[in-house]
Amino acid sequence: MRELQCGVLVVGGGAAGTRAAYEAKRAHPELEVCLAVTGRYETGGSTNMVASEALGINAPFNCEGDGDDPEIYLEDTLQTGGGLGDSALCWVLAHEAADRVRELAELGVPFAHRGGHLEQQKLSGCTRARSLTCGGSTGRQITRCLKQAALAQGVRLLEQVSILGLCREENGRVCGAWGRDEAGALRIRAGAVVLATGGAGSIFSVNVTPPTQTGDGWAMAYEAGCRFVNMEFFQIGPAVVCPGLTFIIHSHMWRFLPKLTNRDGAEFLARYCQGGTTPEEALDRKAMSYPFSVRTDAKYVDIGIFQEIAQGRGTEEGGIWFDVSHVTREELLAKAPITYNTLLRAGIDCAVEPLQVTMAVQNFNGGILIDTNGFTGVEGLYAAGEITGGVHGSDRPGGNNLTDTQVFGYRAGRAAADHAASAPAAAVVLEEAGPRLEPDEEERALIAQSERLYYQNLTVVRNSQGLQRVLDFTGAHLRPGISAPLRNRLLLGRLFAMAQLTRTESRGTHYREDHPETAPEWRRRLVFRRGADGEAVLCQDENEAK
Incomplete structure (x- = not known):
């Protein structure tokens, strides 16, 4: 096995990882900081999509003069999170967001301007623009922009x-990682x-x-002893299934009040709306609530789409028909130009023909439990971005995910560099x-x-019943000797199912039709962690969860 050595190793080349590497090098220029990415830099990570x-x-x-400030931002984040966001993490997010985003603008990120100032919009879960x-x-x-800045720093x-x-020492301290590159097996020692x-x-x-988002980082963190929080909460939303492209449908496309029909041409939304909510109201509210969440009546749109497909009334491609042909091409180009042109390049002119949409997994609110500096509780190991949990609770305001990458990428990178600068040389690494x-x-x-x-x-x-099916399947196949890709998927499926089965209510992005x-x-x-036998166990009290 070939071996490299560095002060700080950052794994992942999205917004969080690149920010962490940039800040680690700025904090301790004397350290070698390596940024390891799967594939080529520009093609990896959700951020690059x-x-x-x-x-x-x-x-x-x-910027829009509606009175926004960090305390209002904090309250929006806690409220939208259904009371399950970590208040300390949320406070840091709200009070440091402006500094981190201002630094991005200074690095050259071309945020939209209007009337001589930065333009800000109000997204789901936000009371201000x-x-x-x-x-x-x-x-x-x-x-x-972060890549350019990081490489310039060295x-x-x-x-x-x-x-x-x-890689771990006998006392459990993380001192590097192993994997492979184009030349074969590789170990990278790191402080x-x-x-x-x-x-x-x-x-x-x-x-x-x-396709690289298969949870391998979660699996290795789980084996190292990290705790996981809010794993039952992740985001699923409407996306294009035909033509075949990776693209979500949100915002103005729902304000157009699309006609939704199943494979038989029947409109179905009215059958799922409850409590006096009309299909038109549910569609309009969907414009401000992209991911499925029980917080708003837009949930009926998502449940309807999912159930029509699950019950065999979807199209051959696995979707339902989404028709906005009653909207003029001019209005589509004015209010949804990227969506219209993306679909047109893929062969669908949505001004005259319907497309097919489905419900697709998009983003995760839970993950590795961290403190305000990105420390995982395992010596030598830090985390930032979507892999972490605690900031977002049961749901999150739109726009908070990228802010999370910058605020905690900044903190994790600097904390990791501080640790590496003072850490003793690695002892014998467990083989x-x-x-x-x-x-x-x-x-x-x-x-x-x-x-x-x-x-x-x-x-x-x-x-x-469905959650038990997942537990039965994973329990039957999670055994010694299986390959890493299968093991990691089974482990994570089991962790998701355990969290969802334990929470016998509906909250945010977690909907139990039986509760x-x-x-x-x-x-x-x-909060779950790896037990002595390798099975995930629920931490029973606050002290154990900390």
Whole structure:
């Protein structure tokens, strides 16, 4: 096994990872800082995708003069999170967002301006206009500018590197990572490691995430002893299924009041609306609530789409028909130009013909439990971005995810560098026999089966029977000797199912059709960790969860 050595190793080349590497090098220029990315830098990570009309990042600048400030931002984040966000993390997010976003603008991120000042929009879960965008390419612009700045500082970029496990000493301290690159097996020794590998959307059969998002960072953190919080909460929303492209449908496309029909041409939304909500009202509210959440009546749109497909009334491609042909081409171009032109390039003119949409896994609110400096509780290991949990609670305001990457990427990078600068030299590293890196034919079939099973039972509509099916499946196949890709997917599917089965209520992005009400006694976070036998166990009290 070839070996490299550095002061700080950052794993993941999205907005969080690149910010962490940049800040680690700025904090301690004497350290070698390596940024390891799967594939080529520009093609990896959710941040680099352009998959929507607009992608926002929040900061309470009050550019629109509506009275926004950090305390209002904090209250919005806590309220939208259903009481399950970590108040200390949320405070840091709200009070440091403006500084971090201002630094991005200084690095050259071309945020939209209007009337001589930054333009801010009000997104779902926000009571003020605080989101800045570069259209649909906001994340890509952020990583582009951060990459330039990081390389200029002297960060070493390692491309085509797949990190598959963490190196640890006998006392449990993380002192590097192992994996492979184009030349073969590779070990990277480091004084500290920052995980910024994102979520696990690709373990579900329908998703709008890069294929590399398979939760490997979560799996290695789990084996190292990290705690996981809010794993039952993740975001699923409407996305294009035909033509085949990775693109979500939100904002103005719902204000056009699309006609939704199943494979038989029947409109179905009225059958799912309850409590006096009309289909028109549900569609209008969907414009301000992209991901499925029980917080608003837009939930009926998502439940209707998912159930029509699940009950066999979807199209052959696995969607429902979404028709805005009653809207003029001029209005579509004026209010949803990126969506219209993206679809047109893919062969659909939505001004004259319908497209097909489905419900797709998009983003994760839970993950590794961190403190305000991105420390995971395992010596030498830090984390930032979508891989972490605690900031977002049961739901999150639109635009908060990118803010999270910058605020905690900044803090995790600097804290990791401080640790590496003072850490003793690594003692003898445990030589762990890693699992097979490639699944065999039978395992590939099991992976495909798990993707369908997880999508059917762990996404929009959840119930005890479906969750038990996932636990039975994962329990039957999670055994010694299986390949890393299969093991990681089974482990994570089991963790999701355990969290969802434990929470017997509906809250935010977690909908249990057998427990549809939000229960005050469930205003508490679920924290899981690896038990002595390898099975996930629920921390029973606050001291154990800390």
